[in-house]
Structure formats: C-alpha cells, structure tokens
Amino acid sequence: TNTFLAITNNTQARYTKVGNLVTVWFDITYAASPADTSQTGGIITGLPYTNIANTVFDSSYQIIQPNGTTVGYVTTMSLGGNSNQLTIRRPDSDRIALRQEMATLSIVGCFTYTSS
Numbered sequence: 001t002n003t004f005l006a007i008t009n010n011t012q013a014r015y016t017k018v019g020n021l022v023t024v025w026f027d028i029t030y031a032a033s034p035a036d037t038s039q040t041g042g043i044i045t046g047l048p049y050t051n052i053a054n055t056v057f058d059s060s061y062q063i064i065q066p067n068g069t070t071v072g073y074v075t076t077m078s079l080g081g082n083s084n085q086l087t088i089r090r091p092d093s094d095r096i097a098l099r100q101e102m103a104t105l106s107i108v109g110c111f112t113y114t115s116s
Contacts, residue, residue, distance in 0.1 A: 040097065
C-alpha cells in the first residue's frame with residue numbers, strides 16, 4: 001500500500017519465507033493522481049514481515065511507463081532496519097521519489113530481505 005498515492009496490484013503479490021529470509025514478488029501500478037510534488041510517491045508499506053537489517057538482498061525490478069518503455073532515470077530500492085516499508089529513491093538527489101515521478105508508472109520486481 002501507499003498512503004500518498006494509490007497502488008493497484010496487477011497480479012497478486014506473493015512472498016515466501018524460508019528461515020529468516022523473505023522473498024517478495026510484485027507487479028503494481030501507481031494511480032494517475034494526485035501527481036504533485038508535495039508528497040512522496042516512492043513508498044510501499046505493508047510488507048509481510050519486518051526487516052531486521054538495513055539492506056535488501058538480491059533486488060531486481062523494472063519501472064515501466066504507460067507506453068511500455070522503462071523510465072529514463074536511475075532508482076534504488078531500499079528497506080530500512082526494523083521496518084516494513086520499501087522506498088524507491090532518486091540517487092541523483094538522495095530522496096524518495098515524489099508522487100509526480102511515480103504517478104501512472106508500473107513496477108515489476110522481486111527482492112529478498114532478512115526478518116526475525
């Protein structure tokens with residue numbers, strides 16, 4: 001979920017937990033509006049388990065525009081320690097992506113993290 005910009009699951013998100021490793025697969029699309037710069041859009045909350053480390057292991061994702069092409073800027077995906085919130089960041093300015101930057105985009109991805 002994202003409290004600042006609605007997210008639609010294109011296919012049901014899935015996860016598998018083996019020991020303390022959690023792997024999540026997802027295919028989502030952000031709503032078209034609001035698309036302003038006053039709030040963050042690059043946040044996904046509600047992960048199945050809380051992360052205990054400050055890292056995401058083996059993340060692989062692609063951000064896709066409505067016309068089917070990938071976005072032209074670099075992003076990073078991170079999950080803070082003691083958190084169930086995933087953030088999409090713009091490393092060129094070291095900030096979470098804004099609603100304007102995420103509106104109408106789709107993200108297909110997979111990542112693994114450590115839980116208790």
